[in-house]
Amino acid sequence: MDHFLYRNGILHAEDVPLPQIAEQVGTPFYVYSCATLTRHYRLFEEALAGLDHLVCFAMKSNSNQAVIAHLAGLGAGMDVVSGGEYLRAKAAGVPGERIVFSGVGKTRDEMHMALTGGIRQFNVESEPELLALSEVASALGVTAPITVRVNPDVDAKTHEKIATGKSENKFGIPIAKAPAVYAMAAKLPGIEVVGIDVHIGSQLTDLEPFRLAYEKVRDLTLHLRAEGHDIRRLDLGGGLGIPYERNNSAPPLPTEYGALIRDVFQDLDVEVEIEPGRLISGNAGLLVSSVIYVKEGEGRDFLILDAAMNDLVRPAMYGAWHDIVPVVEPAPGQDQRPYDVVGPVCETGDTFAKQRQMPPVSPGDLVAFRSAGAYGAVMASEYNTRPLIPEVLVKDDHMAVIRARPTFDEIINRDTVPSWV
Ligand SMILES: Cc1ncc(COP(=O)(O)O)c(C=O)c1O
Numbered sequence: 001m002d003h004f005l006y007r008n009g010i011l012h013a014e015d016v017p018l019p020q021i022a023e024q025v026g027t028p029f030y031v032y033s034c035a036t037l038t039r040h041y042r043l044f045e046e047a048l049a050g051l052d053h054l055v056c057f058a059m060k061s062n063s064n065q066a067v068i069a070h071l072a073g074l075g076a077g078m079d080v081v082s083g084g085e086y087l088r089a090k091a092a093g094v095p096g097e098r099i100v101f102s103g104v105g106k107t108r109d110e111m112h113m114a115l116t117g118g119i120r121q122f123n124v125e126s127e128p129e130l131l132a133l134s135e136v137a138s139a140l141g142v143t144a145p146i147t148v149r150v151n152p153d154v155d156a157k158t159h160e161k162i163a164t165g166k167s168e169n170k171f172g173i174p175i176a177k178a179p180a181v182y183a184m185a186a187k188l189p190g191i192e193v194v195g196i197d198v199h200i201g202s203q204l205t206d207l208e209p210f211r212l213a214y215e216k217v218r219d220l221t222l223h224l225r226a227e228g229h230d231i232r233r234l235d236l237g238g239g240l241g242i243p244y245e246r247n248n249s250a251p252p253l254p255t256e257y258g259a260l261i262r263d264v265f266q267d268l269d270v271e272v273e274i275e276p277g278r279l280i281s282g283n284a285g286l287l288v289s290s291v292i293y294v295k296e297g298e299g300r301d302f303l304i305l306d307a308a309m310n311d312l313v314r315p316a317m318y319g320a321w322h323d324i325v326p327v328v329e330p331a332p333g334q335d336q337r338p339y340d341v342v343g344p345v346c347e348t349g350d351t352f353a354k355q356r357q358m359p360p361v362s363p364g365d366l367v368a369f370r371s372a373g374a375y376g377a378v379m380a381s382e383y384n385t386r387p388l389i390p391e392v393l394v395k396d397d398h399m400a401v402i403r404a405r406p407t408f409d410e411i412i413n414r415d416t417v418p419s420w421v
């Protein structure tokens with residue numbers, strides 16, 4: 001459930017009517033609800049209650065400073081994948097002991113930054129990375145806590161571009177090789193093994209792949225413990241999916257996911273970490289846009305919006321579906337008509353939806369893309385010199401602009417034209 005509801009015929013973000021935000025910041029913009037972020041974070045907390053656990057928000061899904069500060073205030077840890085995300089987490093007040101560092105290509109500079117600033121653990125994804133980390137930590141005279149991310153070769157049954165747990169994917173160490181890598185880690189200076197990490201993909205709508213992967217991690221835990229490794233922490237990754245289409249069968253809830261984790265690991269006396277991103281931030285955000293034109297094409301009408309693929313790339317990149325609704329509530333039983341919903345960018349791929357049934361809309365009308373709080377603003381670009389759009393955070397009847405639209409002067413003057421041009 002989110003906190004974007006029609007009231008008095010107008011779509012609201014909590015208690016703020018969307019046209020009021022549009023008037024203040026212009027369209028397009030992203031808007032996030034504090035209440036939804038809180039609710040979704042707590043769902044995971046409740047799902048793991050009673051277990052020794054930490055919920056680390058996958059910042060890659062939404063790394064706005066205000067969003068992560070809000071979650072940090074609720075007690076969330078952070079899963080970071082770059083030095084930039086690490087610095088954002090620290091700036092949001094997240095202590096190093098609640099930050100985990102994931103990713104296949106951590107640089108020595110990033111390792112140095114996290115080792116000096118404080119880190120809960122590095123989720124190491126290859127032997128060369130392990131060696132590099134050992135060197136960086138040794139040179140600093142510190143010890144790097146690590147898990148090894150294992151690749152369990154499990155089909156997550158999600159979009160191929162966001163599946164990470166098959167052997168052909170770049171992520172993790174083949175699980176069969178893990179004992180050898182743990183043996184290597186145990187001998188390296190500056191390295192302390194604390195656990196195992198796994199993450200098999202994003203937007204999973206079925207628990208079975210999680211079960212398959214987690215059972216393999218359980219077996220590996222027992223095996224590694226028998227070999228003398230102190231496996232006291234399991235990072236189980238993120239990936240639980242969200243309903244993108246209303247009326248669609250709902251994916252499993254965090255409670256069911258938590259029950260699965262209990263079922264597989266409860267008796268192991270182990271600390272559990274999870275790294276949810278999308279389920280916390282996805283349905284906590286909308287992208288709001290204005291209709292510029294309605295253009296009659298050959299056998300189809302194009303709804304041309306002021307938002308484009310550079311603002312929300314998921315439809316162009318993954319063929320992803322986002323519900324698109326008018327901000328003025330359609331009358332019950334109102335006729336629908338098919339539109340190709342497109343943006344102004346000069347690419348045919350700048351298409352949000354084809355032949356989407358919607359109530360009739362006119363130029364100047366506001367429409368909202370649902371489920372846009374995850375992998376929306378963070379994946380935006382300035383393609384076609386379209387400025388990054390504002391982000392707004394709502395709490396009850398308060399709204400705050402948490403990122404302003406840059407001016408064209410700022411954008412143009414960011415570049416340097418050398419004297420020889
Ligand atoms: C290592 C890691 N952890 C967590 C996540 C978060 O995934 P999601 O947003 O699907 O929960 C991702 C993204 O797939 C990831 O790569």
Ligand SMILES: N[C@@H](CCCC[NH3+])C(=O)O
Pocket residue numbers: 060162202203314318374375
């Ligand atoms: N960007 C993807 C998710 C990537 C998950 C990151 N590991 C999406 O929008 O669905």
